[in-house]
Amino acid sequence: MGEIVSARALMGISLGFHIIYSTIGVGLPLLLMLAEWRSLRTGDETYHQLARRWIRPAGVLFAIGAVSGTILSFELGFLWPRFMAFSGPLIGLAFSMEGFAFFTEAIFLALYIYGARRLSRGMLFFCTIPLTLASAVSAAFVISANAWMNTPAGFSIVNGALADIHPLRAFANPAWAHEAVHGTLAAYVATGFAVAGVSAAALLRGRDRAVNTCALNLSLAVATVCLPLMLISGDWAATTLAVQQKPKLAAMEALFVTTRGAPLVVAGWPDPASGKVLYGIEIPKLLSFLAHRDLDSVVEGLDAFPPGTTPDPRLVHPFFDLMVGSAFIMIGAAAWFWWLRWRRRDIAQDTWLLRTLLFASPFGMIALESGWLVTEFGRQPWIAQGHMRVAEGVTTQTGIGLVLFTFLMVYLALTAGLLWLLFRPAAAGKGLETAAEGRHGNS
């Protein structure tokens, strides 16, 4: 029992950690590409300077994303060997494709970062195109593996062994399309808002107005285009869940009892003992409408499934609300920004707008992490929905608690180091002098 909890905790912490870095690894290339493109197109050097300024954090974050991703690929083996023995022939292909996409990413990121004095400006821009494409498809590929865990497809079981394998069906499993679209958009929104927050903070301190205003325009443009698409893809996900993953939808909405004309419950605490949601706000019939496009349709509650096969709504519903709530906070902040810009107000001087953007900036990541928790907790107790329970997939080795402790220390050290590096005041001259020149910063 202890081993399962340790294994789940370690996997969860590793993924939660990795998601932040990989999200930036997907989102930042798009911003780099757009900035370089704009700079080439208009001859405005500010956008190029902006992009070159981003490469330092991009390099560090991408490197940590790469190593934390390596930890994950190893953890698949040493935490869940029995699950991988079962599912490897099916989800392994998604990881193989992701591997090639990631390879392409690493190559073109290295060219972009280190190539400044070896490649032309046009070539630098060119490098951002495969970088952006590869990072987006690598997200879509790796999400396929997660989607397969939710809606396993492309095989049958004969005498307890895999048979009749269709790799393409396993890859393009029923949950893949909406998960991939929603997840990739989420990465763009989260990165957009993270960048907007950093730029807003710099403007509040009165630093580099031109560059940081460009950064706000670009990052919020990307986020603003993606936010409505997120709502649409979220709705697509909900209607699909209503057919494919009914227990997950029931846990997300904290619907204990199968109901005709089911209400949507906002906020509140699901109480399994009483089968009610305490302190929630009910909007009549909205859940039925969202799930089946019919105000009086029946939505299955948690009671429709055998006991012990459904997730705990206390771990799912609050995160679902957090995800949706975060989206609305970001929509509000973005709307205010564009309103002020439309009114031709000086964004860089508007302290309250900048403070709002700074406040809203972590909500992209919060939404992404909580959305991921909804997906994962919402699948419990299954590691492969309907086929293998988490307890059946875990390693037979003991001592996972110690491994958990070890990696906790590793992540703490990495995070501390990263924060130390990113938030130290820059050396004189914006840190562009090199060690080779013999000048030392304010260390």
Next chain:
Amino acid sequence: MGTLENLAGGAVFLGLVMYAVFGGADFGGGIWTALASGPRARQQRDSLFHAIGPVWETNHVWLIFVVVTLFTCFPTGFSALFTVLLVPIVVALIGINFRGAAFAFRHFGSQRGEHIPFVAGIFAISSILTPFALGMAVTASVTGKIILVGGQAHAAPWFWLSPFTLVGGLVGMAVCAYLAPIYMTVRTTGELQGDFRLRGMIAAWTLGILTTAEVPVAMMEAPVFAGRLMGSEAALCVSLAVIFGITTQILLWRRRFLWAQVCAAGTVAMTLAGFAAAVFPDFLVGQLALAAAAAPHATLVAYFIILVVGTVILVPSLLFLYLTFRGEPDTELPR
């Protein structure tokens, strides 16, 4: 011979060779950063650092390629290995993690004109730790001490710790320490080039002695593997490795650095080929055949389609990368 299982085994082998030949050199850079000495110690460290910078992340992906190929094409074998080799794998992983992070941090720090000796120290230590632990894990997998019962892997708790695997760990380190300075001879000039030339020659002797020492230990600890090592294919690969190694020394002596670099990579590739030939046709020596460990046919077919498409994208990109950063390391850091 040309069955899909064997081809998939070949893909794992090629991935390992690429990781050893490229990623190994990066670890070697870390090892020689720790061992930098003489009047030009600082230049040695700096040139190693600049050479690895643009390529380490790409080189690191070969490891992910190996792991992913293992669990896609050999799920049963992967599951067994990762169950019983938990400890060395975790140690290697921690090393990989700190090395990557330390490298990124150091790059970031040096751009700010700061020196971070603590981070540089972590970079060096993890560069030593990782190939050692990986060498142990790889050699432990051929001891024949991993038993499969009903699809579940079992082994004695500390089976991965023995004279055989310890020497295996040292060989892992020596491979890295051998490649890095020889590659550096192509990227440096003058006295610095001489430093790396000498270090390459010393490392070559170390590697030769350690791999030779592994044979008698293998006879005691991994008899089946040792027996196959004497078989014709493995012996051919080992002989080629020796020939490549001696040729490398001669070329270093005669200062033909570009060809020495190629031959050094050949030495490592042939050493690994000898190892792989002694494992073949098994996945776990004496316990699990490649064919029995392999994924179903449809998966293997799909894997090879992905491999071909991926290679078509990857090879030109890799060539572009290595050609762009060839030659003198650019001491001017990115703008």
